[in-house]
Amino acid sequence: MQKQLLMGNEAFARAALKAGIRVAAGYPGTPSSEVIEAIAEEHAAGRARGVHVEWSTNEKAALELLAGAAYAGARTLFTCKQVGLNVASDALMSLNYVGVKGGTVLFVADDPGPISSQTEQDTRRFGSFAKVPVFDPATPDQGCDMIEAAYELSEAYRTPVIVRPTTRVCHASTFLAFPETTTARDIPAEGFVRSSKWVIFPKRAFEAHGEINERLVQIADDYSTGALAAFNPVEEGGSVQGQRPRLGIVAGGVSTMYAREALRMLAERCDAAGIEVPAYRFMQIGTPYPFPEKAVETFAEGLDQIIVFEELDHVIEDGLLALCGKLHAGYDVFGKLNGYARDRGENTVDDIFDRIARYLGLERVLEAVGSSESETAPLAYDGPLPMRPPVLCAGCPHRGSFYAIKRALGKTPAVLCGDIGCYTLGNAMPLDAVDTCLCMGAGITMAQGFSIVEPEKKTVAFVGDSTFFASGLTGIVNAVYNQHDITVAVLDNATTAMTGSQPHPGTGVTMMGPKSAPVSIEAVLKAVGFECIVHANPFVLEESVAAAKVAIGFDGPSAIIYEGPCISLSKPGEPVSIDAAVCTGCKKCITEIGCPGIGFDAGACGPASGGRGQAFIDRSLCNGCGLCVQVCPFHAIRLPESPNDSASGSRAGGGTDA
Structure with a gap:
């Protein structure tokens, strides 16, 4: 091997x-x-x-x-x-x-x-x-x-x-x-x-x-x-010869490795500074449930204080406290419950190093570390880092689906229920097309709740093709059974995109090799009783808006199936181009669809834009889907195959299937 x-x-x-x-x-x-x-x-x-x-x-x-x-x-x-x-x-x-x-x-x-x-x-x-x-x-x-x-x-x-x-x-x-x-x-x-x-x-x-x-x-x-018991090892540490440990350190999961590295760093820096590390006892809890009480009881014998490092909940800390009460032991426990450890998120080596040093009474080491760090050259930029929120990829079919439904609704009052997946990002500006997101499949049933208590509003539920099969079917059936007036927008990009493009029943691809017949979303909807089902290509704006109007205007459960491949499944086409002589700098291409493939140069000037600046295309991101071509009111954005085409979206859909 x-x-x-x-x-x-x-x-x-x-x-x-x-x-x-x-x-x-x-x-x-x-x-x-x-x-x-x-x-x-x-x-x-x-x-x-x-x-x-x-x-x-x-x-x-x-x-x-x-x-x-x-x-x-x-x-x-x-x-x-x-x-x-x-x-x-x-x-x-x-x-x-x-x-x-x-x-x-x-x-x-x-x-x-x-x-x-x-x-x-x-x-x-x-x-x-x-x-x-x-x-x-x-x-x-x-x-x-x-x-x-x-x-x-x-x-x-x-x-x-x-x-x-x-x-x-x-x-x-x-x-x-x-x-x-x-x-x-x-x-x-x-x-x-x-x-x-x-x-x-x-x-x-x-x-x-x-x-x-x-x-x-x-x-x-x-x-x-x-x-x-090998998964709950105990180690002795410290540099004071013959000293009996009074302090304990307990860790679980990856925090075990962070704590061990922090202790190694602490020993190294104390040795360099001529400072002795008090004796301590260290234990990993690798089997948190059921709690290994006998092993922990032996570990805690003679200790006065125990600090706990674990990620997420205070599970080990609770176990130590319960055991302390059961045994009427005399040790104190420090951790998440009393602010001695992080109460959420991930632990880090540096954070645990700082907390262990203070716990062991080695603040002098921290002061020495701080002074040595202050002697290093300052960073070129020491201000707060800018936020970079997640966005839908350039060329993502979901962008066109969200935009089309918002266009179809216009000023009609509506509630837009989202779901778990890439399309959760439809909540971001400028699309602003997701009002709720709870858990997988919940958008469909939540929309039904909104339709009951706010019938004057249109309710639209977005669901991905993978989530449709995973958790959406129960809500789909409930909508028909109880005749809820909702519109389900199925965003079918032919994969489970967010988790790495895994297959699902709608693709027919299995992990064992042979491909089975894909399960038809339309056939499922028809089988359970949906009477209004329309299809649209999300890269063709006029078609997508028209389909949304039909489904939203239907009285009762309706569905739009937007079918466009994830960019991970298609070969990119040639990027679009912007005619600098025609661009007015109105920014509509940016403020309407928010594609990361479109930028804006505030310093650019042109015959139509004057000093307002102009949009530009990031050729490394654009895959030529053509949605922006159809959004530009001045026909300044063009597809390479048809430079005189104003807004037909003739190459809508980007590249070809890989």
Whole structure:
């Protein structure tokens, strides 16, 4: 086995394959997406034998599929991001009561920051809520070891197990060695065996709850004294010879590595300054639920104070406080609850360095660091950095869809309900086309609520093609069943763009290779009872506005399907050009659609613009979609194939499909 440089998620995928998984399923969500893709890549290359891998319609579908496979004895892997576990929670809560036969690991990636999520939800809390064991890796290497241990634990106690890395662990890279080929474990010869235990009646659920409580006590003991105790290591530190530690430092997840690096830096700087570091004791909590009480009790013996570093919630801190009360121990706990650690977002080495130095009473080191930094040359710019808000890509089809609906509505009172995806960015100026965004699929049902209480307003719900299948169908059916007067705008760009262009049922592409027939969005809408369904190319403005007027004017549930490929799926066309002799400097191309491919030079002069400045095209961004050509009232923007074309949008749509 040769070592390879692997992203954390790629390594986790290989670790799961090495553990013998037979079925892997999930739904795309940063920072978890690469795991399923890496497994699919190994399967396509013939290196992962006997494995089925898929992007399921949503997280609930994925976990329920895996439950069936696990009941037959197969080892399974579920993947999602933290908010995706909300979708799968119905299945998870019951699955833990029913139990599993084959090892079942839920790879749930948390997103402190949040960097690409709508919440900073902490899956460790979900573990305790669902009474499911949790592993919390500090590095990709440790995460791979935890995945192997999680399968063993799952089968030993017949419970699903959560492995919860965070963004920095998922996307870090490291050198690891794995077998060149892997083969899925055979399922037991008897396969699925019929039994009443698989049916969750109330009487059985009551019994199962007791079994869960008993096994959690046993698992906590395993975390403290068994082989799994290796994930909760304890170290001694400090430079004062013979001094007994009175101070403790506890960390979890990637904060473990930040704290270790901060302690190394502190020791190095103290040594250079001739300052001794007080004795301390350090512990990683790699198994936060059930809390490894015996191991922590041993760690805390003789300590007066313990500071905790963890990302998101104060889970470890709560565990320490509860144990302190239970044992009537005498240590004080410092962390998020009393302002000694960050209460949100990501931790950093520098921040933890500062907090540990103060905690250990080494302010002199901080003063020395500050004085040395002040001697360095000042930065050329030391003011606040400008904000760079996210925007829709140049050539994104969603821009034309939003703009067309705003044009169709005019001054008509309306509520525009958004959803999760690239098109959430429709809320930004100048489009200003998204009034709400809650969670996946919610825009469709929220629009129905608005239509009930504010019937004088038009309600439009935007949904992407992937989200339509993942979470939109329930709301679609509800709109027809209860005859809510809403318009659903399906922004079909033929991919799951925000999370990395994964396929979905509407594309027909599967992770196993063969392409199935794409599921038709129009056919689904017709099947459930939508009577008004119109199509439009979002790059052709006149067509898009006309379609929006038809759908919005219909009395009852209606739909517009805007079909235009994501720019990641199409070859860019030649950029448009601006005729400096015709441009008046009105800025309408900028203030109407806000394409990042269009800039404005305030110092430019021209026959029509005078001293007002002129727009210009950033050729490195423009893909020739032609939307701005149709927006310019003076026909100053032109497509290269038809320089005399005023606003036909003859090349609307940009390039050709890749």
